[in-house]
Amino acid sequence: MTNPLVLKLSRRDRISPEEERVLTSAITQVRELPADQDIVSEGDRPTNSILLLDGFAARYRDLADGRRQITSIHIAGDFVDLHSFLLKTMDHGVFTMSPCRIAVVPHETLREITEKHPHLTRLLWLSTLIDAAIHREWLVSLGRRSPVARIAHLICELFVRLKELGQVESGVFSLPVTQVELGDVLGLSTVHTNRSLQQLRGENVITWRGNIVEVEDWERLQQIAQFDPTYLHLTVTPR
């Protein structure tokens, strides 16, 4: 089975066999984690970065009053804390939303990549820039989109990102996110998250039962969300 990071990067630029080899051999360990467990915690100073091979994870911040904000959702191929390689201190935590398979990559190896493989370095940098682009899009959602549009936008985004990995089967994909967690993503109360979700389901745009999301009307979903996938930068170009 091929490394999902290689898959993700190869949707943005050509990767040489040599680069692929370097990436694969950067992994020193593969581990399985159960759901709802911290991969890294706020305040940690990791010496490795974690690549998600399978499952769903999320970055989050807990506030003093018990409220929580999730700042990103990660899927296979995402380097959940690649930034800790240069930032050094974690300013937020990362937890598993489902059972996950993760790969461990030492910062030391990443450093060597930056010394010897400029093009690969640019691609790793690129992956953090896409994370940032997604952050900006979420800022737009939280700041200016209605609750229903926020949900719609999130589903559009995950639909596209998961499709890239072949994890969407005729409009259906798995999304192990509870409504409490969804509220923490969208900046809404659980109650209102539930009602907004019902609204979207009521219009026969999506179905969401258990962990299974089905996009019934992709056109209308995009329209409700005003979704424009430009920010995911899914174009193969020399970088």
Next chain:
Amino acid sequence: MTNPLVLKLSRRDRISPEEERVLTSAITQVRELPADQDIVSEGDRPTNSILLLDGFAARYRDLADGRRQITSIHIAGDFVDLHSFLLKTMDHGVFTMSPCRIAVVPHETLREITEKHPHLTRLLWLSTLIDAAIHREWLVSLGRRSPVARIAHLICELFVRLKELGQVESGVFSLPVTQVELGDVLGLSTVHTNRSLQQLRGENVITWRGNIVEVEDWERLQQIAQFDPTYLHLTVTPR
């Protein structure tokens, strides 16, 4: 006068004279821009990146219904669209909030830096990672902080970032941001922005007249904002 980017980076790691020289000579042109003008627009495919030497700029997205969300505020030393070097297409615009002096750096030169100067590359990468960390903090604000706390948090952040550059004089700094723009940062209506601002001023925590902000009670401001500057990663460490 020294390059403010060098100043910013040297607060996070040692920069060699050689690296400083490389950064300085990367600038092919310096230009002055009036306030309220686009530096780059959404959809552009720039061949240069712009470094802000002086003034205030902001990244923003316009929505179909005329609403706008500002996703970051930039000050001297910030590379406002360094990400366009690898992302290629701008997924948002950047405009000047005040008259600005900007430096133009060709992507071609940035590419050469990634080929020949690994450490400097890591520092440029770092600067985009800090941008992303700020995005995350803003997500927490928009998602979970009250309007008053959002304003307080923004002021704390700008206070620290500007202080780093020596642009804070006994608690006072210039902030050329209208209340309409502030609302577009905070995800609030102008009216509510105004009332929340009054609340903060009413408690004698800050003063904000014209473009001049004065922090009167730094302790209390931090407390209202629950401000923790960790995410700005202001520590000198080998990276």
Next chain:
DNA sequence: CGGGCGATTGAAATCCCTCAAGCTCTGTGG
């Protein structure tokens, strides 16, 4: 069968937005 987690509902209380003026300050032209 009992728990426990997650989803759902109803109702009341707030919060925040929209609409619509009015106000203040500043720069400009007469």
Next chain:
DNA sequence: CCACAGAGCTTGAGGGATTTCAATCGCCCG
């Protein structure tokens, strides 16, 4: 030196959007 226009700030009022509180329901698992 004053009147005026424009931009930005401020205020009041009303209504819709969200939150909070408090149950209830449904389903899976031991």
